[in-house]
Amino acid sequence: MIIIRDSKYKYISVFNPENGQGIRSGVLDEDMRDTGEDPFMGSFPELLDIGIMGSCAHGRSGLCLKSGVECYQDGLNVSQPDMTLEDFKSVIDQCKGRTFQVALGGRGDPDMHEDIIEMLAYARENNVVPNFTTSGFGLREELMPYVKRYCGAVAVSWYRSEYTLKAISMFLAAGIKTNIHFCLSSATIDEAIDMVENKRYPKGINRIIFLLHKPVGLGTSENVLRIGDKRVKRFFSLFNEAATADKAGFDSCSVPALLNFAGGIDPLCIEPCEAGRFSAYISPDYKLFPCSFEKNPKYGVSLRNRRIEDAWNSASFGDFRKRFHKACPCCPRRTSCLGGCPVVPSITLCNGKIIERQPPHLEAVDAAEAAALF
Numbered sequence: 001m002i003i004i005r006d007s008k009y010k011y012i013s014v015f016n017p018e019n020g021q022g023i024r025s026g027v028l029d030e031d032m033r034d035t036g037e038d039p040f041m042g043s044f045p046e047l048l049d050i051g052i053m054g055s056c057a058h059g060r061s062g063l064c065l066k067s068g069v070e071c072y073q074d075g076l077n078v079s080q081p082d083m084t085l086e087d088f089k090s091v092i093d094q095c096k097g098r099t100f101q102v103a104l105g106g107r108g109d110p111d112m113h114e115d116i117i118e119m120l121a122y123a124r125e126n127n128v129v130p131n132f133t134t135s136g137f138g139l140r141e142e143l144m145p146y147v148k149r150y151c152g153a154v155a156v157s158w159y160r161s162e163y164t165l166k167a168i169s170m171f172l173a174a175g176i177k178t179n180i181h182f183c184l185s186s187a188t189i190d191e192a193i194d195m196v197e198n199k200r201y202p203k204g205i206n207r208i209i210f211l212l213h214k215p216v217g218l219g220t221s222e223n224v225l226r227i228g229d230k231r232v233k234r235f236f237s238l239f240n241e242a243a244t245a246d247k248a249g250f251d252s253c254s255v256p257a258l259l260n261f262a263g264g265i266d267p268l269c270i271e272p273c274e275a276g277r278f279s280a281y282i283s284p285d286y287k288l289f290p291c292s293f294e295k296n297p298k299y300g301v302s303l304r305n306r307r308i309e310d311a312w313n314s315a316s317f318g319d320f321r322k323r324f325h326k327a328c329p330c331c332p333r334r335t336s337c338l339g340g341c342p343v344v345p346s347i348t349l350c351n352g353k354i355i356e357r358q359p360p361h362l363e364a365v366d367a368a369e370a371a372a373l374f
Helices: 085-095 115-123 141-150 162-174 189-197 230-240 252-261 308-312 315-326
Strands: 001-008 011-013 022-024 047-053 101-106 129-134 155-156 178-184 208-211 249-250 279-282 287-289
Touching: 022 178, 047 085, 085 101, 085 115, 085 189, 085 308, 101 115, 115 129, 115 141, 141 162, 155 162, 162 178, 189 208, 189 230, 208 252, 249 252, 279 308, 287 308, 308 315
Parallel strands: 047 101, 047 279, 101 129, 129 155, 155 178, 178 208, 208 249
Antiparallel strands: 001 011, 011 022, 279 287
């Protein structure tokens, strides 16, 4: 077990690196008793999303669009150098003993990085569990022993293709805990309902993780789900049944919809957006952002001359966190969802009328597409 005792914000987090189970206490009083109040943030990110890929060969060929997924990183038009092994090791050195997991991603499949094996090994050897998400296109069999040895879990993006199923089969055959990442949008929600109702997902997977479509990068506003869409209620209501919920997972962007339509789920099992509170994103060009969907350069703090902790405590991150404090101040459920997405309100699936927040940067969205959940 890995234990973080945060003396500044007065809470304790415990994480099991073998099965991915974790728990965070409430704020503790002077006698170490749980007050029942959730801590707002930590002194250091417990989860880091690391963009090790700066470019995507598949994206330039239109692979994502052909599969029905509109890449939020815009791999079709944007290209940067991949993160260096030296920069990655520097991140892990700073995270040791302070961060439970890292989710490897970026603009392309992490398994295509030339140093992927060294990165996975270095993270795990320093007691930081690495996970990653891949399209599965070009996935190599020779990576399986290393993924099995070092990763907590992997996720395969649901690209509706032969290579998708092949990658899932490859991971499962190697005994690797495997999830599916399904981008939930206006164009795909009917398919999602069918998959859940009729259990039309590959046998042997750990979970199918539903990630809300966001109008970022190649993502279009037309595919954003709306609270008035009857299919939204039907889909999220499916998870009131324990047998259905047991195989599913969601990004934190889905929390308002779960609170509205899946009352059978214990609210204690639901975590609101942790962007800039307990998680953050490091871009391929070595900048810390509150989340991987935040595109406003105002919130990207370079790590070339600053440590992660300094960037985490910077004025830029402080400004970002103000969004949570201003959102839905009178809503009785605000502690459960913190107002939904802190960056693009249009994806927040809530019919509440009490929403007060400053207009966000239009190109950005929230955060916690927390890669491969255990």
